[in-house]
Amino acid sequence: MKLYDYLPSGNGYKVRLLLSWLGEDYEYQEINIHKGETHSPEFLAFNPSGQIPVLDIGDGRHLAESNAILFYLALGTDYLPTDAFAQGEVLRWMFFEQYKHEPAIAVARFIKIYAPERKKELPPLMKKGYIALDIMEAHLATRDYFVSDSLSIADISLYGYTHVADAGGFDMKPYKAIKKWMRRVKARPNYIKITTIPT
Amino acid sequence: MKLYDYLPSGNGYKVRLLLSWLGEDYEYQEINIHKGETHSPEFLAFNPSGQIPVLDIGDGRHLAESNAILFYLALGTDYLPTDAFAQGEVLRWMFFEQYKHEPAIAVARFIKIYAPERKKELPPLMKKGYIALDIMEAHLATRDYFVSDSLSIADISLYGYTHVADAGGFDMKPYKAIKKWMRRVKARPNYIKITTIPT
Structure with missing residues (x-):
């Protein structure tokens, strides 16, 4: 997996914190939101909303929206109840x-x-x-x-x-x-x- | 089930539309957002955010947030993919x-x-x-x-x-x-x- 993120972001941090608790390895790529890097054509192809975090789930498919990423990662783990x-x-x-x-x-x-x-x-x-x-x-x-x-x-x-x-x-x-x-x-x-x- | 809702609301409509497609029967209670009815003590007990829609799932437990209600109702149906x-x-x-x-x-x-x-x-x-x-x-x-x-x-x-x-x-x-x-x-x-x- 590869996480596109900006360190001071609380939205990115949510994903990093869950990944730490899950013990998941991942690549990290810094996207500087102050240098317009969330609005490059390459980044907009991953997330047209122009926002980090975005997760490459490992096979080239990308998921945007911090809470959607949390849900995807937490499925089947103790971090999401089954009921x-x-x-x-x-x-x-x-x-x-x-x-x-x-x-x-x-x-x-x-x-x-x-x-x-x-x-x-x-x-x-x-x-x-x-x-x-x-x-x-x-x-x-x-x-x-x-x-x-x-x-x-x-x-x-x-x-x-x-x-x-x-x-x-x-x-x-x-x-x-x-x-x-x-x-x-x-x-x-x-x-x-x-x-x-x-x- | 009982839906607390206001008819012109798009957020409430999302839930009504899914319920119609699921063929689910439910009670409907109008909450007039213009008369402060979303901020009565009774309503705030269901949803402290003071917003419709709220769904009583049938056993006295209440769920707020239109998209969370959609997810809850769609689980196990064709309206939510399993992957x-x-x-x-x-x-x-x-x-x-x-x-x-x-x-x-x-x-x-x-x-x-x-x-x-x-x-x-x-x-x-x-x-x-x-x-x-x-x-x-x-x-x-x-x-x-x-x-x-x-x-x-x-x-x-x-x-x-x-x-x-x-x-x-x-x-x-x-x-x-x-x-x-x-x-x-x-x-x-x-x-x-x-x-x-x-x-």
């Missing part, structure tokens, strides 16, 4: 992540780090991001993981940008259940940091 | 739909119909929506359906708001492959219109 309703719930949280969470929290982090000239976009993003965090906090108040009793790709998906939300300006102090959950995720063997490629 | 990579691809298009397509095309339609005072938000939404339509058009130029040779929940997901994109102000004339695909979807037995509950 139909539980699979639906895993997807429910992953769609929540891409609709309510990432567009606010990841974009705020991007603006803070790379695009300070766009800072007037921040107030509605902060408001939206705190709503997402509140929903996560309430859910985790009575649970260790998002779905069922063990860590699934729903947790990996939401962890990706939540654990760096402070870099987007979010005050995580009130989010006690989220912080306990993040410590739980981080304590697992073979955990890697966001800018790390497993070796 | 792992094909399932990944179905999800890839459904995540594309919720990230690149719905936030532009559905929101433009909402503003045009219900919130004309927000019309200054339209130009970036139109730009983003046309990018999504261009990606769909290029993909469909050589295929009848989004994944594999038959209709899947990826098609249902993307059809939901694409077939009413004109109500959002999108000029669909140049999108010849999308229009052929829409006619293909519409021609199937037991097709229902967006504001219809199957009987």
Whole structure:
């Protein structure tokens, strides 16, 4: 397998973290999103949306969308429950992540780090991001993981940008259940940091 | 099963359309999004995101997020391929739909119909929506359906708001492959219109 990715990306990190936990070997190719490399004709042939990560599954077929890659890799492993309703719930949280969470929290982090000239976009993003965090906090108040009793790709998906939300300006102090959950995720063997490629 | 939904919603329609094709009976409960009914304490207990559709799967458990509901209902049916990579691809298009397509095309339609005072938000939404339509058009130029040779929940997901994109102000004339695909979807037995509950 070969992963096209950009190290600071939370979307790419989700895939790297699962690959580390699965113990999968893969090639890594850096695609610099700041140098237009996601919009080269070669890259657009893999993913016309012009976004990393993209996974070459090993036979020349490519899969885009971080959460779709997580699902593909997790099928048949402990990271995806087998029960139909539980699979639906895993997807429910992953769609929540891409609709309510990432567009606010990841974009705020991007603006803070790379695009300070766009800072007037921040107030509605902060408001939206705190709503997402509140929903996560309430859910985790009575649970260790998002779905069922063990860590699934729903947790990996939401962890990706939540654990760096402070870099987007979010005050995580009130989010006690989220912080306990993040410590739980981080304590697992073979955990890697966001800018790390497993070796 | 019981579906909490609002008839003009494309997200709810996706679920109604699949249920019609599956021949499933279900109760229907209207939740009027304009009267704050998605933010009542009762509704928020089913989905803290405050959005329809929500499906009571029949035993009191509730599933939110239109595409997660589609996946849950399609498991084990002809609307979801069994091959792992094909399932990944179905999800890839459904995540594309919720990230690149719905936030532009559905929101433009909402503003045009219900919130004309927000019309200054339209130009970036139109730009983003046309990018999504261009990606769909290029993909469909050589295929009848989004994944594999038959209709899947990826098609249902993307059809939901694409077939009413004109109500959002999108000029669909140049999108010849999308229009052929829409006619293909519409021609199937037991097709229902967006504001219809199957009987």
